[in-house]
Amino acid sequence: MPDPLASPPDPVASPPALEVDRLSFSYGRNPVLDCVSLRVEAGEFVALAGPNGSGKSTLVRAVLGLTRPSAGDVRLFGEKVDGLTSRWRIGYVPQRPPLLEGVAVTVAEAVASGRVARRGWRRRLRAADHEEVDHALASVALSDLAGAKLAELSGGQQQRAFIARALVNRPDLLVLDEPVAGVDAGSQESFRASLVHMVRDHRTAVLLVSHELGAVADDLDRLLVLRRGRVVFDGPPAELTATGVNLGVHREDLPLWLEGIG
Amino acid sequence: MLPLPWPFDRQYMQLALAAGVMVGACAPLVGTFLVQKRLSLMGDGIGHVAFAGVAAGLLTGLSPLWTALVVAVLGAMGIEWLRLRRQASGDLALAVFFYSGIAGGVVLTGLAGSLNAGVLTYLFGSILTVSPTDAAWIAGLGIAVVTVVALLWRPLLSVILDEDAARVAGLPVEGLSLGLAALAAVTVVAAMRIVGVLLIAALMVLPVGTAQRIATSFRATLVWSAVVGVSSVVTGLVVARVAGLAPGATIVLFAAASFVAASGAGLMRSHHRARG
Numbered sequence: 151m152p153d154p155l156a157s158p159p160d161p162v163a164s165p166p167a168l169e170v171d172r173l174s175f176s177y178g179r180n181p182v183l184d185c186v187s188l189r190v191e192a193g194e195f196v197a198l199a200g201p202n203g204s205g206k207s208t209l210v211r212a213v214l215g216l217t218r219p220s221a222g223d224v225r226l227f228g229e230k231v232d233g234l235t236s237r238w239r240i241g242y243v244p245q246r247p248p249l250l251e252g253v254a255v256t257v258a259e260a261v262a263s264g265r266v267a268r269r270g271w272r273r274r275l276r277a278a279d280h281e282e283v284d285h286a287l288a289s290v291a292l293s294d295l296a297g298a299k300l301a302e303l304s305g306g307q308q309q310r311a312f313i314a315r316a317l318v319n320r321p322d323l324l325v326l327d328e329p330v331a332g333v334d335a336g337s338q339e340s341f342r343a344s345l346v347h348m349v350r351d352h353r354t355a356v357l358l359v360s361h362e363l364g365a366v367a368d369d370l371d372r373l374l375v376l377r378r379g380r381v382v383f384d385g386p387p388a389e390l391t392a393t394g395v396n397l398g399v400h401r402e403d404l405p406l407w408l409e410g411i412g
Numbered sequence: 413m414l415p416l417p418w419p420f421d422r423q424y425m426q427l428a429l430a431a432g433v434m435v436g437a438c439a440p441l442v443g444t445f446l447v448q449k450r451l452s453l454m455g456d457g458i459g460h461v462a463f464a465g466v467a468a469g470l471l472t473g474l475s476p477l478w479t480a481l482v483v484a485v486l487g488a489m490g491i492e493w494l495r496l497r498r499q500a501s502g503d504l505a506l507a508v509f510f511y512s513g514i515a516g517g518v519v520l521t522g523l524a525g526s527l528n529a530g531v532l533t534y535l536f537g538s539i540l541t542v543s544p545t546d547a548a549w550i551a552g553l554g555i556a557v558v559t560v561v562a563l564l565w566r567p568l569l570s571v572i573l574d575e576d577a578a579r580v581a582g583l584p585v586e587g588l589s590l591g592l593a594a595l596a597a598v599t600v601v602a603a604m605r606i607v608g609v610l611l612i613a614a615l616m617v618l619p620v621g622t623a624q625r626i627a628t629s630f631r632a633t634l635v636w637s638a639v640v641g642v643s644s645v646v647t648g649l650v651v652a653r654v655a656g657l658a659p660g661a662t663i664v665l666f667a668a669a670s671f672v673a674a675s676g677a678g679l680m681r682s683h684h685r686a687r688g
Contacts, residue, residue: 216580237581242577242581253624253630254623254624254633255569255629259630262566263570266567267578299629319581
């Protein structure tokens with residue numbers, strides 16, 4: 151049996167972390183995604199923006215293999231998403247923390263629950279896995295709260311715990327769906343620091359779906375803008391800010407800009 | 413017979429204790445996952461579905477215990493299947509199977525005619541009539557449940573915390589969810605004939621509610637739920653013998669009382685914190 155903790159292949163020779171090729175999706179007769187193509191290379195920090203209803207969430211679900219597209223292809227690390235063998239190489243931070251009321255789960259247990267995927271669900275976690283849990287908690291500045299109940303943390307702290315859960319397997323691709331919505335400024339800054347650390351030091355590919363890009367605007371390699379199921383902008387954020395669009399106050403500004411580009 | 417002190421000096425009390433301790437430990441272990449999934453009434457629902465299974469067995473001449481087991485496992489997996497396919501919320505999926513189970517059982521017993529009385533003996537056991545063979549069955553079941561939970565609590569917790577994230581990570585979400593449902597069904601059907609459906613279904617939920625209020629982690633919730641379950645069984649058996657009460661129901665009342673006490677203590681604590 152192969153070692154489940156074997157190192158991933160050499161990044162220099164690797165195919166793109168994420169490759170979406172002419173992806174289309176419709177709910178009944180309503181087209182949601184129309185021939186979307188995009189790539190995220192190893193060590194690249196890419197944000198996906200767009201107004202509500204532009205198809206961002208559907209695109210994320212298709213990228214993760216949670217939704218089957220009507221047409222087109224999603225490849226992760228060169229493999230089709232449906233047949234991907236090492237799924238732990240994807241780290242995923244969902245949009246809303248799931249319902250936690252009444253559930254006595256500690257922060258460390260929640261983060262360790264992510265580690266199960268890499269160790270293999272039939273195996274017990276070992277000391278090395280618990281070290282990875284500690285490391286992931288430290289990277290989001292939650293070490294002091296490892297034994298606290300997840301349900302008793304603030305929204306920002308809970309979101310950091312879910313980011314730690316995504317980081318615990320040292321993923322090669324990190325997909326974050328609106329991770330900073332409603333999160334305080336202090337948590338946003340530590341969030342930014344941990345993402346930049348992953349991208350620059352571990353060559354992790356990051357796809358960040360967000361309304362509020364102010365916190366990370368200066369760190370992005372590329373920005374994708376989705377509108378009515380199509381990619382209408384794909385380039386460095388500076389190209390967009392040069393036209394006067396302010397990524398920090400995205401909510402009001404970007405929709406206006408989008409109206410202009412039809 | 414073991415030389416145990418009163419009130420466990422009789423063989424029927426010793427067998428009740430053995431079966432009760434096993435059920436008291438393993439029902440809450442399975443129940444912890446069901447409660448977290450908002451499927452607290454699953455145990456009761458499985459009892460209803462098993463009714464149809466018993467009737468089918470009597471009608472066809474097959475062993476009612478085995479038909480009940482098969483129908484209950486399929487029913488429990490059906491509830492999960494509806495929920496996973498997002499065809500129904502958890503409580504609606506439960507209701508669909510509850511009522512179909514009861515109605516199906518009534519129709520089938522009607523068809524079976526004179527065999528009506530036989531149905532009840534398969535559905536309502538009593539903890540004071542446990543035979544040595546029954547106790548051995550319960551012990552085997554208990555060991556199986558404890559082993560499964562000890563080995564798989566982390567992946568099951570991953571699924572409960574966030575099904576989508578577990579799916580993205582490559583965990584077999586469907587398999588684990590259906591497996592848990594099947595384990596619950598086997599536990600309920602095997603135990604209800606021996607200790608009664610009220611006792612088994614209540615012990616899947618009430619000690620878990622108490623444990624959630626005491627425990628500071630998920631692992632501790634599992635341990636505390638089993639501790640509360642076993643304590644309720646022992647206290648309930650003793651009090652029932654002393655006061656001449658129905659033992660199964662007395663055990664359930666003690667489990668409910670522990671929940672009320674833990675909730676009260678929790679309220680006082682948060683009140684204290686709010687004032688302090």
